[in-house]
Amino acid sequence: MTATVSLERASLRYGDILGLSPTTFELPAGGGITGLLGPNGAGKSTLIQLLSGLLPPSGGDVKVFGEAPFRNPAVLARIGLVPEGDRFPVGLRGHAWLRMMGELSGLTGARLDQAMASALAAVGMEVNGKKLFSEMSKGMRQRMRLSQALLHDPDLLILDEPFNGMDPESRLQLMDLLRQQAASGRRILVSSHILGEVAQLTDRILLLFRGRLLAEGSVAEIRELLDRHPVELRIGAESAQAVARWAVEHDELVALRMEEAGAVLAVRNPRSFLPKLQAAVLSGELPLRSLDPIDLNLDAVFQFLTKDHA
Amino acid sequence: MPIYAPSLPPRPALDEGLPPALVIARFDIRRVLKQRVGRFFGFMFVGSLLVQLATLYIRHLLKTQAAFGGVRDFANQVFTQGPEFHAGILTMGGWLTTLLWFQVALVGGGLVARDSLYRIRPLMYAHPVRPLDYLLGKGLFAAGLPFVILLPFVVLPWGMSMLIAGNNGPISPWAPLYLLPSALIISLLMGAVTLGASSLASSPRAGFGWVLGISLGTSALGGLLMGLLHESAWMAISPQALVRAWPALLCRVSEPPLDWIPTLIGTAFHLVLWTYLAARRTRPSEAVL
Numbered sequence: 001m002t003a004t005v006s007l008e009r010a011s012l013r014y015g016d017i018l019g020l021s022p023t024t025f026e027l028p029a030g031g032g033i034t035g036l037l038g039p040n041g042a043g044k045s046t047l048i049q050l051l052s053g054l055l056p057p058s059g060g061d062v063k064v065f066g067e068a069p070f071r072n073p074a075v076l077a078r079i080g081l082v083p084e085g086d087r088f089p090v091g092l093r094g095h096a097w098l099r100m101m102g103e104l105s106g107l108t109g110a111r112l113d114q115a116m117a118s119a120l121a122a123v124g125m126e127v128n129g130k131k132l133f134s135e136m137s138k139g140m141r142q143r144m145r146l147s148q149a150l151l152h153d154p155d156l157l158i159l160d161e162p163f164n165g166m167d168p169e170s171r172l173q174l175m176d177l178l179r180q181q182a183a184s185g186r187r188i189l190v191s192s193h194i195l196g197e198v199a200q201l202t203d204r205i206l207l208l209f210r211g212r213l214l215a216e217g218s219v220a221e222i223r224e225l226l227d228r229h230p231v232e233l234r235i236g237a238e239s240a241q242a243v244a245r246w247a248v249e250h251d252e253l254v255a256l257r258m259e260e261a262g263a264v265l266a267v268r269n270p271r272s273f274l275p276k277l278q279a280a281v282l283s284g285e286l287p288l289r290s291l292d293p294i295d296l297n298l299d300a301v302f303q304f305l306t307k308d309h310a
Numbered sequence: 311m312p313i314y315a316p317s318l319p320p321r322p323a324l325d326e327g328l329p330p331a332l333v334i335a336r337f338d339i340r341r342v343l344k345q346r347v348g349r350f351f352g353f354m355f356v357g358s359l360l361v362q363l364a365t366l367y368i369r370h371l372l373k374t375q376a377a378f379g380g381v382r383d384f385a386n387q388v389f390t391q392g393p394e395f396h397a398g399i400l401t402m403g404g405w406l407t408t409l410l411w412f413q414v415a416l417v418g419g420g421l422v423a424r425d426s427l428y429r430i431r432p433l434m435y436a437h438p439v440r441p442l443d444y445l446l447g448k449g450l451f452a453a454g455l456p457f458v459i460l461l462p463f464v465v466l467p468w469g470m471s472m473l474i475a476g477n478n479g480p481i482s483p484w485a486p487l488y489l490l491p492s493a494l495i496i497s498l499l500m501g502a503v504t505l506g507a508s509s510l511a512s513s514p515r516a517g518f519g520w521v522l523g524i525s526l527g528t529s530a531l532g533g534l535l536m537g538l539l540h541e542s543a544w545m546a547i548s549p550q551a552l553v554r555a556w557p558a559l560l561c562r563v564s565e566p567p568l569d570w571i572p573t574l575i576g577t578a579f580h581l582v583l584w585t586y587l588a589a590r591r592t593r594p595s596e597a598v599l
Contacts, residue, residue: 052436054594070594071594081432081433083429086428087429088428092341096340100334100337101433103333104333105327105437106325106326108326108328152437
C-alpha cells in the first residue's frame, strides 16, 4: 500500500540558507495523527510547504499519495491545509470566504452548500460562520481555517500550530475533532512547538530541530530520549545544605550548585526524581520553600538532543 | 458548542467546478461591489456618461434644427467633428481616463497586495490552483474593470447616434470598430500596470500609491525627457500618454499625441514588464506560510 507521505532525502534551500536538511521518513496509509514537533525555526513550516506542494524540494524526493505534490492538482485536491495565523481579508464574512475556498476546490451548487454546512457544523460554526472575521474570536477564526480545509473531504489534513491562541476548552474540542477525523480514515499531521499538546493527541512524533529530523517515534520513545536530558531545578529552602544532603543520595543527580537561598540541582530522568522530591517535602525531610524548573522547556531539550546526536 | 463528525459530500473530480481563475475574479468583483469606493466611482462614471449623451443629443439638435443656426456655427467652431471627436469619446478631454486611473488605482491597487498582506496566496496554492490561474483571475479583474467601464462610453453614444440620426449622426456607424479595440488596449495597459504595481506593494494602500506613482511618475519623467531631448516619442514611457494615444491613432486623428512606433513599443514594454513582475511576485516560492 502506498504511504500517504514519503520523503527520501528531501531537502530545501532558501538561497544559501538550508531550510531542511536531507530528511527521510514515511507516514503510513490510512487514518492516524502524527505530531510534528520542534521549536520555532526548526523547519516545521518548511516541511509543511514541501508536503502541501507550495515549494519543490531542492534535493531528494517528496511524495504524497505516491506523487510529487508541487503544482500537482491531483495531489493538492486530496490535501487540506490549515496554515498558522489568520488568512482572511478584513471586512469579509466567514461564509463568503469559505464559499470561495470551496469553489477553488471544484465544489459548486448544492454540493458546495452541503459541504459548507457540514464543514461549519463539524467545527461548531453553523451560526457564527456568517459573522465578519473582524467580529470573530481567535478560536472562531481558527475553526474557520479548519472548516476550509475539511470542505473538499481531504485524505491528508495538515495543521500548522493549530492550538496557538486557543482557550483550553476550544483546544480540547479541536483535539476531539481531530481524533474523530483520524478515526474516519484521514491522515493528520499536526505541527506544534509544545510537546504536551502533541502528546495528548498522538502517539507518533517527528522531532525537528534546526532544519533536520532529529528523532521519529512514539511519544514514549521520545519521552525516554528526553529523560536523558539533565533538567535544572532551582530549589529554594531555609537550608541549602539540607537540600544538598538529600539530593546527593539520589542517582538522578548530575550536578549541584549552592546558592544563597537554596540550591540548583541538575537531574536526569525528572519523571522518577520529582515524585521522590514530592515525597521528601511531604514527609518534612526536605524544608522546601519553592521549586523552579530552569530549563524544562523544549528549546533546552532540543539543544541537549542536538549535542547528544552530534 | 457541540462538535461532531461531519458528513461531507464526496470530493469533486479535478475537472469539476468553475475554472479557478473565474472563481478568483468573481470573488474580487463581489468584494468591490460591496465597497463604497465602487459606488462613488459608479456615480461619477454614470454622471460622465449622462453628460456625454446629453452633449451628443444637443449636437444633434444643433445640426438638425434651423432655429439653432447661430448657436450651431459657434458650436462647430468649438467642437471639431470627425476623428478628433470620435477619439474624444474614450478620453473626454482626459477627464475620463484620469478618473479611470484613479478608479483602477483605488480598486486594483489592493488586488494582489491584499492577498500578500493577509498571506492568502499560500492557502490558495494549497488548493488545485496554479500560479497562472491566480494571475489570470487577478488580470481578468484588473483589465476587465476598466473595459466594463469604458464599454458603455462606446456603445451608448454610438447607439444613441444611430437611433436619432442613423448613418448621418455625429458618430460614424463604424466608430465601434476603432473605439472597442482602443478600449481593450487601454484596459489591458491599465490592468497590467495595476497588477504589477499591486504585486510590488505590501498593502492595498501601498498598491494605490504604486499605481498612481507609476502612472504620474512616468508621465513626469516622459515630459522631462521630451523637454530635454525635444522628442515627443519619449512620452511613450508613460502609460497615461499611451492611454490617450491609442484612441487617437486608431481613429486616425491628424495629429496624434504619439506616433505608431513609440506607442507600440511603449505598450508592449509596459504589458511585458508589469505582467512579468506580477508573475514573479506571485510565484508559490514567494508565498511564505
